[in-house]
Each structure stands twice: as structure tokens, then as C-alpha cells.
Amino acid sequence: MEAIADKIRYYRKTFRAPVFYALSSLALWLSIGLATLILGLLFFDLYLRITQSTYLLGTSDQAWLLVYEVPMVFGLMQVYFQGAERRYRILHPAAKRVHFRTPHVTLAKEKHAHLRTTFAHGGDLRALAKHLIEEWEWRRELKIRAQEPLMLRAKGFFKLPSPGNFAAYLTGFVAILAAIVIATLSRETIFADLEQFLVDTWDLIVQLWLSIVLPFAVCVLPGAVILVGIKQIGEALLEWMDDQFLSNIAFYRFITELLELHDRGERLLLRNTRAWAYWMVRICIAPLEELPKVWRRIRRAKALARRNARSRRTGAL
Structure with a gap:
């Protein structure tokens, strides 16, 4: 090694x-x-x-x-x-x-x-x-x-721990906390007003998303x-x-x-995605004074791509 x-x-x-x-x-x-x-x-x-x-x-x-x-x-x-x-x-x-x-x-x-x-x-x-x-x-x-x-x-x-194990540990920890909270509640609190209990549960879920997730x-x-x-x-x-x-x-x-x-x-046969990403990067990182030059190169590249596509179709026929 x-x-x-x-x-x-x-x-x-x-x-x-x-x-x-x-x-x-x-x-x-x-x-x-x-x-x-x-x-x-x-x-x-x-x-x-x-x-x-x-x-x-x-x-x-x-x-x-x-x-x-x-x-x-x-x-x-x-x-x-x-x-x-x-x-x-x-x-x-x-x-x-x-x-x-x-x-x-x-x-x-x-x-x-x-x-x-x-x-x-x-x-x-x-x-x-x-x-x-x-x-x-x-x-x-x-x-x-x-x-x-x-x-x-x-x-x-x-x-x-690995990411998968960490997610499992976090899920188990939340489940334990939920079980402790539910175990401390009385039967009357849970079943007396079931509709209010569901509303409170939904509010807790929303707060969990806004405060933690x-x-x-x-x-x-x-x-x-x-x-x-x-x-x-x-x-x-x-x-x-x-x-x-x-x-x-x-x-x-x-x-x-x-x-x-x-x-x-x-040799790549499909290059549309890579070409799109390449020119997006060029536009986003180019200095402001060079943006017109980059835009002209984009138009020239599109014209060359259309010309090559027409030549390939003509050769196939």
C-alpha cells in the first residue's frame, strides 16, 4: 500500500x-x-x-x-x-x-x-x-x-455513524420523546377532546418543520x-x-x-445538457464587461450546432 x-x-x-x-x-x-x-x-x-x-x-x-x-x-x-x-x-x-x-x-x-x-x-x-x-x-x-x-x-x-444510521438514530430519538410525552398524558386529556388533540398535533408538526427541519x-x-x-x-x-x-x-x-x-x-453524441451547463457557468462567472462577448459566442455555438445537425441529416439521406 x-x-x-x-x-x-x-x-x-x-x-x-x-x-x-x-x-x-x-x-x-x-x-x-x-x-x-x-x-x-x-x-x-x-x-x-x-x-x-x-x-x-x-x-x-x-x-x-x-x-x-x-x-x-x-x-x-x-x-x-x-x-x-x-x-x-x-x-x-x-x-x-x-x-x-x-x-x-x-x-x-x-x-x-x-x-x-x-x-x-x-x-x-x-x-x-x-x-x-x-x-x-x-x-x-x-x-x-x-x-x-x-x-x-x-x-x-x-x-x-453513517448518514443512514444517523437518520435511524434521530428517528428513534424522536419516537422515544413522543412516547414519553404520550405516556405522561392522562386518558381524559387524550380522548376528551379528540378534535382539539388533532389540531394541537398538527401545530406541533408545523412548529417542528419551522424550528428544526x-x-x-x-x-x-x-x-x-x-x-x-x-x-x-x-x-x-x-x-x-x-x-x-x-x-x-x-x-x-x-x-x-x-x-x-x-x-x-x-465521443459524446448528446451534448445539449453539458453545453447548457457550460454556457450558464460562463455567463455567471464572467466579468460584466465580457458578457456581450460570451453572448456572441453562445449565438455562434448555436449556429454551428444547427449547421452540423443539417449536415448530418443530409449525409444520412
Whole structure:
């Protein structure tokens, strides 16, 4: 495993994430600040609801916070493309004009050449990914079987539950609370006025959605941005202390990147969705003075697509 981890670590050190080259980007820190602000408002609202029986954010305010997360997503996308462009300019300082796709095409070629040299494969990235997975899982299984079962159970006790188990735990906790509340009620309270009991139950369900479910849904995306950043900092510290450390998630992230590089060589027959997403990203992250130029390119791309479609139909006839 150390040999595979060493080669993957060397690959990751050679081709760092684009955000590494955009740490000084204003869009990055604005996106992080927006995520922190949204989480701060929600936690402060939760604190007021628990301690002082009042609230800071109403239902419409919480819904608007979901809308405010959209600029954060586009800001992170802009950081990605800015980092890719800055990396290309660092490696090619003589380049004057850099097109939108140039950094990505050049980066894919450099990755292919690096993988061919480091792993000494024949050029089939899919076969390389399959071989690495078999070798990694085989060695990982041997390493696990070589450990004591009691130690494995002790380590598993301190791990965080999976999303499915967490949902099951949360459902069981709510069910226990509901059972305790119902058990403390007298028979006369429950059956004396059944209609009022149903109204109160519905009010409790609505309050549950407004006080817990909706704020939790708003927190998911900003919280994920911050937690992923903290986790990556922790992994970077572990990799800095141990040159041979490579987590299981990092390994499969590398395998996914290999398969994405392999899929780029395949010819796509249906490109409408990808083209639509590509031009939407270009419009959302382009500076205001370049929007007319991007719009002209969109019209030119549509004209070329119609011309190619007519030529294919003519050739088929």
C-alpha cells in the first residue's frame, strides 16, 4: 500500500487542486464569509428560540437564506476556474491570451503524461484504475485481518455513524420523546377532546418543520463547505507529518479522477445538457464587461450546432 500511496501522493503534489492557486481570490473569501454568516445567523436564531422563547429569523427569512446560498455556489465555481487559469499562467508565463478551455485541455494532457511515466501503464486509464483498486482492497483486507478483533471493535465504537444510521438514530430519538410525552398524558386529556388533540398535533408538526427541519436544511450546504475545509486541513496536516499517509477517501478520489480522464477520450453524441451547463457557468462567472462577448459566442455555438445537425441529416439521406 505504501508504494501506491507514495505514487498517488506524488501525483497530488504535482497536480494540486485549483483552489490552491486561488487562495488570494476575493470570490473565495466572500463565499466562505457568506457561509459563515448564514450559519451564524441560524445558530443565533436557534439560541434565541431555546433560551428566550423568541426568534430572529421568520419563515420567509429562512427561505431567503436558501436563495442567498446560490451566489456562494457560483463563487466557489469561479474560484475553481480562476485557480485553473492561474496555474496555467504560472507554468506558461509567455501565454498572453488564455481561453476558457485551454487550462483544462493542457492539464489533462499533462496528467496523462505524468500517469504514463509514474505508473508505467500502457495508456488505458480504466485498466490502471481497476488494477489499483484490486491491489488496494487486497492489501487493505490483509491489513484489517492482521489486527485484533477487539481492537477493531473498539475503534469502530468511536467512529461517526453513517448518514443512514444517523437518520435511524434521530428517528428513534424522536419516537422515544413522543412516547414519553404520550405516556405522561392522562386518558381524559387524550380522548376528551379528540378534535382539539388533532389540531394541537398538527401545530406541533408545523412548529417542528419551522424550528428544526427548515433551519437544518439551510445549514446543510454552508456547513458542508466549512466542514470539508476543516477536514482537508486535517488531512493536509497528517500528510505533512507522514509522507506515506493516504486515506481511503483520497484513494478513491484519485480513482474517480482517473476514470474522468478516461471518459474525456470518449465521443459524446448528446451534448445539449453539458453545453447548457457550460454556457450558464460562463455567463455567471464572467466579468460584466465580457458578457456581450460570451453572448456572441453562445449565438455562434448555436449556429454551428444547427449547421452540423443539417449536415448530418443530409449525409444520412
